[in-house]
Amino acid sequence: GAGVSQSPSNKVTEKGKDVELRCDPISGHTALYWYRQSLGQGLEFLIYFQGNSAPDKSGLPSDRFSAERTGGSVSTLTIQRTQQEDSAVYLCASSEDRDQPQHFGDGTRLSIL
Amino acid sequence: DQQVKQNSPSLSVQEGRISILNCDYTNSMFDYFLWYKKYPAEGPTFLISISSIKDKNEDGRFTVFLNKSAKHLSLHIVPSQPGDSAVYFCASRSGGGADGLTFGKGTHLIIQP
Numbered sequence: 001g002a003g004v005s006q007s008p009s010n011k012v013t014e015k016g017k018d019v020e021l022r023c024d025p026i027s028g029h030t031a032l033y034w035y036r037q038s039l040g041q042g043l044e045f046l047i048y049f050q051g052n053s054a055p056d057k058s059g060l061p062s063d064r065f066s067a068e069r070t071g072g073s074v075s076t077l078t079i080q081r082t083q084q085e086d087s088a089v090y091l092c093a094s095s096e097d098r099d100q101p102q103h104f105g106d107g108t109r110l111s112i113l
Numbered sequence: 114d115q116q117v118k119q120n121s122p123s124l125s126v127q128e129g130r131i132s133i134l135n136c137d138y139t140n141s142m143f144d145y146f147l148w149y150k151k152y153p154a155e156g157p158t159f160l161i162s163i164s165s166i167k168d169k170n171e172d173g174r175f176t177v178f179l180n181k182s183a184k185h186l187s188l189h190i191v192p193s194q195p196g197d198s199a200v201y202f203c204a205s206r207s208g209g210g211a212d213g214l215t216f217g218k219g220t221h222l223i224i225q226p
Contacts, residue, residue, distance in 0.1 A: 004156070033213055042117070042202060043157070045213025059213060091156055098212050101147060104156030 002026070004105035006092050012111045015084060021077045021108045025094030032075050033095075033102055034067060036088040043091060049075060050098065061086075079110075087112045116140045117205050119217035127225050132190040134220050136203030139184065143205040147214065148177060148188045151200045160201075161188070190222075198224045 005024040013019055025032050034046040046059050049069040060067070064082075069075040079086055089109050093102035118137045126132045134148075144165040149157035163170040163177045163186070170177050176189045190197055200221050204214040 031212075035213070035216075040218070042216035042218040043204075043214070045215065048212040050212075056212070093156075099145075101159040101162055102214065103159060104149075106154070106156045 004092055004094050004103055006090075006105035006108050008108055009106065010109045010111075012113065013082060014113050016081055018078065018080045019082055019110065021079075021090050021092075021110070023075045023077070023092030023094075023105060025073065025075070025092070026103060027073075029094035029096055029103075030072065031095045031098050031100075031102075032069060033093040034075070034077050035091045035093065037091060037107075038088045046077070048098075082110075082112045084112045086110060114139075115217075116143075117203055117215050117217040119201075119203055119220050121220050122218070123221040123223065125223045125225055126193050128195060129192045132188075132193045132197065132222055132224070134188040134190075134201050134203075134222065136186050136188075136217055137184060138186075138205050140205070140207060140215070141184070142207040143215075145206040146177070146179060146186050147204045147206075148175075149202045149204060149216075150197075151202060151219070157202055193222075193224045195224050195226065198222060 007022045032049040035043040037043050047067050064080045067077045089107040091107040093104045095102045147162040148160045151157045161175045179186045200219040202219045203217040
């Protein structure tokens with residue numbers, strides 16, 4: 001079956017613009033996660049969804065970041081008024097439930113000019 | 114404050130020999146540990162995991178060892194193959210806390226012919 005799918009694979013935008021990143025999890029996976037990886041760093045956890053709800057949003061870097069998940073499937077991560085420090089690879093992962101290993105998509109490489 | 118540390122940014126091993134990748138953690142609440150492998154421009158791929166109730170888990174050429182008293186885990190790959198050349202990330206999860214994984218910064222394993 002298909003793995004985690006993320007789009008776009010690459011996004012270049014100007015500082016101050018809004019961007020929306022999309023994640024299609026593996027079918028049937030109830031848990032969905034967003035991470036980002038800045039240059040030379042490990043993965044930084046952003047937010048977790050169980051079904052459509054995100055119990056803890058404190059991992060989001062600022063209030064310019066928001067995420068939603070509808071229908072227990074697709075999720076979008078939105079960054080408003082992008083800044084250069086938002087440049088990173090944004091990775092989505094899903095798992096059958098929180099006690100199972102997470103499976104990652106190939107990420108969206110975001111570059112803010 | 115890094116809770117998961119991979120102190121070797123890179124490791125070079127001859128093909129056919131054993132590769133040993135190390136990881137240290139500081140958070141005593143971590144109860145589940147995973148290793149991921151990552152190729153350039155791809156998302157991390159799950160390799161093997163271990164629960165804190167065990168001290169060893171084996172899957173083919175991959176074995177993970179957990180030493181809870183030392184807060185240390187290691188991944189052994191034997192025999193090492195050219196396709197094992199990649200960046201390896203150690204990750205941990207806290208049973209009572211956030212639902213995302215905490216990652217180390219990775220070790221770049223290079224298998225030499």
